[in-house]
Amino acid sequence: MYIQDRFREERIETLHAFIREHALGTVVVGSPQLEAFPMPLELVSDGKLGVLRGHVVRANHLSQVPSGTAVLVMFQSANAYISPRWYVNGQQSGRVAPSWNFAAVHATGPIRFIDDSSWVRAHLDSIVHAQEAGRERPWSLGEAPGEFIDDLVRRLIGLEIDIARLEGKRFLSQHRTPGDRESLARHLRAESRGAAHDVARDIEAIDVPRDS
Numbered sequence: 011m012y013i014q015d016r017f018r019e020e021r022i023e024t025l026h027a028f029i030r031e032h033a034l035g036t037v038v039v040g041s042p043q044l045e046a047f048p049m050p051l052e053l054v055s056d057g058k059l060g061v062l063r064g065h066v067v068r069a070n071h072l073s074q075v076p077s078g079t080a081v082l083v084m085f086q087s088a089n090a091y092i093s094p095r096w097y098v099n100g101q102q103s104g105r106v107a108p109s110w111n112f113a114a115v116h117a118t119g120p121i122r123f124i125d126d127s128s129w130v131r132a133h134l135d136s137i138v139h140a141q142e143a144g145r146e147r148p149w150s151l152g153e154a155p156g157e158f159i160d161d162l163v164r165r166l167i168g169l170e171i172d173i174a175r176l177e178g179k180r181f182l183s184q185h186r187t188p189g190d191r192e193s194l195a196r197h198l199r200a201e202s203r204g205a206a207h208d209v210a211r212d213i214e215a216i217d218v219p220r221d222s
Contacts, residue, residue, distance in 0.1 A: 079120065111213065
């Protein structure tokens, strides 16, 4: 991913938090042919860059990729179009252009498959717990019939990706003035798309160096 220094995010804890917040990743493989596989992924910290854990049905083409194959995993935030009319500065000169605000994290590393029903069950339980935490009535695997879960587990195979490289990009108008960013957030909140509201929140939350 092309990243200019101003938009680069290198803090491991920030990248990990982003992955956990945007857990639907896209696993991209180039062998035997280029394919992309969207799937929820669980991040496990291991003292290094971390490990991504997931699962697929056995019929999924991804399960046929040899263990050890390098893959790319992409995580992306909500995103929104930025109208040139929203910039406070530059209106008189007209030196403004459309833009698109977003954030993304890319992880690369070797994939391996785990054909172990106990591992898959524990993985599913962990993902459910993470997503249900904080809900008024959190659901758990134990609420489903045992034979149903057993059959589900038999049809799945687990996978792990050891992260060898982790990079992040936040293109959230950091290069604009505080007035511009305030204007962008205000206009995005007026948009009908919920994703635009999320981008407004991200713009307001980003830490920008004082000399920007």
